[in-house]
Amino acid sequence: MDMxxxxxxxxxxxxxxxxxxxxxxxxxxEGVAVTINGRDAARVDAAVARLRGEHPTATxxxxxxxxxxxxxxxxxxxxxxxVDILINNVGLFxxxxxxxxxxxxxQRYFDVNVMSGVRLSRRMLGGMIERGWGRIxxxxxxxxxxxxxxxxxxxxxxAAMIALGNGLAKLTRGTAVTVNTVLGGPTYSDxxxxxxxxxxxxxxxxxxxxxxxxxxxxxxxxLERFIEPAExxxxxxxxxxxxxxxxxxxxxxxxxGVLTAML
Numbered sequence: 001m002d003m004x005x006x007x008x009x010x011x012x013x014x015x016x017x018x019x020x021x022x023x024x025x026x027x028x029x030e031g032v033a034v035t036i037n038g039r040d041a042a043r044v045d046a047a048v049a050r051l052r053g054e055h056p057t058a059t060x061x062x063x064x065x066x067x068x069x070x071x072x073x074x075x076x077x078x079x080x081x082x083v084d085i086l087i088n089n090v091g092l093f094x095x096x097x098x099x100x101x102x103x104x105x106x107q108r109y110f111d112v113n114v115m116s117g118v119r120l121s122r123r124m125l126g127g128m129i130e131r132g133w134g135r136i137x138x139x140x141x142x143x144x145x146x147x148x149x150x151x152x153x154x155x156x157x158x159a160a161m162i163a164l165g166n167g168l169a170k171l172t173r174g175t176a177v178t179v180n181t182v183l184g185g186p187t188y189s190d191x192x193x194x195x196x197x198x199x200x201x202x203x204x205x206x207x208x209x210x211x212x213x214x215x216x217x218x219x220x221x222x223l224e225r226f227i228e229p230a231e232x233x234x235x236x237x238x239x240x241x242x243x244x245x246x247x248x249x250x251x252x253x254x255x256x257g258v259l260t261a262m263l
Contacts, residue, residue, distance in 0.1 A: 005032050009035075011037070017190040018190045018191055019184065022230045024036050028054070028055040032058075070119075073120075083124060085136075087236060089139040098149075098153075109154065121164075136165070139161075180244075180250050182251075188211070
């Protein structure tokens with residue numbers, strides 16, 4: 001299906017690997033000129049080369065920046081300029097006991113997971129409205145609705161992302177600009193794969209067996225497997241397209257059925 005995205009431009013934060021990379025690849029396949037991002041310049045360059053190899057006719061560029069450092073974010077925004085599609089994907093993730101998370105770590109999570117979207121959207125939303133078309137999409141999580149006890153700091157920032165997207169959508173009233181949020185479920189991203197491998201090594205068991213054991217503990221997933229990053233990217237690509245013109249201010253689930261309440 002032609003998603004009607006040929007000739008559009010997009011910036012995807014936190015996209016040198018994982019879900020962000022999958023989104024960049026899906027958009028590039030639709031003819032979108034994509035700019036990707038990561039903290040490490042060498043890894044960004046490698047991801048750009050990989051994308052160009054996968055999509056030889058696509059326009060691909062990359063900008064390195066650490067979203068925990070406001071001065072780097074300012075430089076990134078100056079380098080990227082205006083785009084038609086903004087994907088707020090960058091985020092920190094980690095297990096931690098609530099009492100063990102200090103104030104500075106809470107602040108770091110807010111700076112990366114929430115303020116990244118605030119700063120990028122503040123810079124780009126006005127131009128989208130002036131040009132008459134645009135898309136802002138937040139990559140949140142089912143953890144923002146059902147906050148995990150062992151990741152309270154993470155879940156709270158993901159809840160804030162949902163609220164931010166909902167509030168920004170109200171600023172687009174009467175325009176062809178939309179702001180939506182995707183609630184991802186347990187996804188086998190590069191970061192999750194690395195965590196699974198580390199746990200498996202510590203327990204002297206194969207990584208695949210650990211992967212199955214972890215997802216097997218989740219009694220609400222209807223897929224009974226991890227979601228692949230490309231499956232999240234499919235939802236994002238639809239929301240980024242003109243075909244999603246009637247969807248605005250929404251939090252859409254791509255969570256494998258983990259959320260059991262009706263939304």
